[in-house]
Each structure stands twice: as C-alpha cells, then as structure tokens.
Amino acid sequence: MTASANFAPESVSGGGPSSSGTLEETQVRAMFDRIAGLYDRMNTVMTAGLHHRWRRRAADLAQCKPGGRALDVATGTGDLALEMAGRVAPGGTVIGADFSERMLALARAKPSPFAVGRPGAGVTLRFETANALSLPYADDEFDAATVGFGARNFSDLEQGLREMARVVRPGGRVVVLEITNPQRPLLSTFFELWFDRVVPALGRLAGDAQAYSYLPSSVRRFPGPEALAGVMFRCGLTRIRYLITAGGIIALHVGEVGETAEAAEAGRAAEAGQAAGAAEAAEAGQAAEAAEAAEAGQAAEAGQAAEAAGPERGPS
C-alpha cells in the first residue's frame, strides 16, 4: 500500500509516459498544478489513509519544540506542515514552501487547530511559493526542515537536500519521508503489482488516463535507503539514521546539521559561563539520553510494524 507522493500524470506537455521517472522542473510543477484537486483524495484511497500516520512519524523525527521554527519543503497541500504546526505550538512558526500554486492554494484553505487566534496555539503558519533548489530563506533560519514525498521530484536531489541543510541551524534536523522499493521478495512482488497495475488503474478511474505511471518509475530511480543516507551525508548532514516502515515501502531519514566550529565554541563558552554548569550539563546529558532512548523506541516500534531501522551514518 502506498503513498501519496506522486499521483502524477506522466505526460504533461504532450509526450508519452516517461519510463525514466524523471521530469523537468517545469513538467513537475505543471503536473502538480494539474492534479492538485485530486491529490488528497488519491492519497487517501491509495494508502488506505495511512499517509497521515507516516507524516506524523516524520514530524516526530524533526523534534521541534514549542516556539520553534520549521520549514516544510515541497509542502504540496500542506499536510506535513500542518502536522509540524502541532509540534511547535504554542507559539512557533511553520512555513510550507512549494512551487505549485494550485497545491499551495489548497494548503492555504485547510484549517489548522494551531493557527494564530486559536486558544493556546498561536502558531504562525504560512504557505509560500518557493523552489526547493533555491530556497529564499537565510542560513540557519529554522530548527528543522522536512520534506514528505517531495524529494523524489527534485530535479537535483543533492541541491535540494543541501538547501534544506543550509536553512537549518546547527544541531537542527532534516527529515526526508519517501516511498522506497521493498527489498524482501514477497513484498517487492506485491509492490510491483500495486504500483504497476493498481495505481495506474486508480489513476485512470480518477479521470487521467496517462496519470500515475510516473509514481512507480520515480520510486524505482530514487536512491534506496542506504544510498539516500549517503547523499544526505554528502550534503553536510551528520548522525544520519533511517527507518523503514509500512511493509518496507516507506523510508524515513533524519540527519542533523553539523555544528560549525564557531557555534560549537560559542556553545562551550556559554555552558562554561553558567553558574550551575556541571549540574546543568549532567541534566542536559540525561535529557539528551532520554530523547535518544525515546527515539530509538519509536524506531523499534516502526521496525516491528514493518521492517528495519537503518544504521547510523557518520564520518568514517
């Protein structure tokens, strides 16, 4: 069963379905403008509603705190941004960025229980037009950046991930939620059946005969979990971990933006200057440990529900 990501008509500008799973940027944008009205319904039908659960898990991995700032790249109709709003409430800011105006229009029309004006919430939630490959945000502006079912559509994956890492502060997180090819033989047979037969048939039923063959081909050409972890590492992220869930078809990757030498030095100086330095450091250590344990627990839970958690990747 899967996923949102591209319920994507292949041929946008008159050509036949591309079997490469790669489209020009203008084609990607046109494609999502074209299917925007169908997008949410198709997600729900094709995933039996599970896509919300996967976005919740992605939001958990971002580990934003109340009052924090999050960016959801390739936000589409905004579901992951709305999920993030709950993570930074009360206060806090979430920006959902995308280059498809029609997807953004639907995102803006969605009510959020956390928006400014709602009691106890007050999250600033904005949906802005932006290209993921050249984000109009300053370095270190966010505590976390997420992308759900969007990275597969980037015409330059590395550039997109580099941009996400750039706008996140040192120590903050970058989370990638994507469909992936299951590795176990039985599951991969089911996956092929689902993607190659059922998804295109659902696309035809939804009224677009050429739609939805881009989805399987784009998943096939996208890097597998270990390779994606490698790309994230090359983009300057550290402590990269991933987990696979939903029977092996969903991969959640998380990496941290490395501390710069100056930031690390400033952090050490601030810590040394605190009166209760030692006690606080110990407490912080415990908190960090607890957070790690909680996260490992979540990964284990996901692993039980599905397949496996990947190894941590870092400089070797």
Ligand SMILES: C[S@@+](CC[C@H](N)C(=O)[O-])C[C@H]1O[C@@H](n2cnc3c(N)ncnc32)[C@H](O)[C@@H]1O
């Ligand atoms: C499959 S949708 C995912 C939407 C949403 N994140 C979700 O979880 O359902 C992919 C989105 O990525 C956007 N997108 C693809 N490439 C992009 C780029 N270079 N810059 C901005 N948005 C992009 C598309 O416009 C589309 O809305």
